[in-house]
Amino acid sequence: MEIGLLLYPKVTQLDLTAPFEVFARIPGAKVHLIWKFLDPVDSDRGLRLQPTMTFTDCPPLDVLCVPGGPGQVDLMDDFEVLGFLRDQAAKAKWITSVCTGSLLLGAAGLLKGYQATCHWASRDQLSLFGAEPQDSRVVVDRNRITGAGVTAGLDFALQVVAQTVDERTAQTIQLALEYEPSPPFWSGTPHHAPAEVVTESRERMASFMERRLDASKRAAAELDAGPKATPKPEEPWLE
Secondary structure, X not given: OEEEEEOOOOOOHHHHHHHHHHHOOOOOOEEEEEEOOOOOEEOOOOOEEOOOEEOOOOOOOOEEEXXXXXXXXXXXXXXXXXXXXXXXXXXXXXXXXXXXXXXXXXXXXXXXXXXXXXXXXOHHHHHHHOOEEOOOOEEEEOOEEEEOOOOHHHHXXXXXXXXXXXXXXXXXXXXXXXXXXXXXXXXXXXXXXXHHHHHHHHHHHHHHHHHHHHHHHHHHHHHHXXXXXXXXXXXXXXX
């Protein structure tokens, strides 16, 4: 099984590393971290990650996975990235995402008519791309599997294993990871967090959320206008 995760600057590392930890335990699976270049990439919190493969070298994937993070905003009108996602999605058996990675799938035109989820603060933006937002931790709609925010990447990845391999393998991996969550606070979603915590969080994110919404609106307009040709990749030293 060929599994590819998009790795890009300012990705939220847990969106990527949590599924990677699960996928890498699938017997016989090859898991790739894919970006334009092989230079190390910094996550949004400064963790440096190493791509293992470029877009050009990437084989046809069985599972395409797009993590989220602040860097997603800058990719919403990156035609090289969106073109790569479209090309791989045309051949992939499963098209998946974690957190705001689903907005990138949406910008690539890959979620129209599908139910999908996203981080709670950005979930409503999925409707801009013709998707049906779902207030769920993991959503499976035909061959699309999407996970909600950050920590949902573990639940998401185990569901991917159950769908692509079998439930026994997923359960075995879950046991190996000793994944049986018991959080110290029941405040992981706006449904359960104290009202004042939700309000403070929304206020803290407000400026960035405006940027993300603007990027989603631009991407949706570009999508309506039709996909553009993927430009020739630039050499890393030209950036």
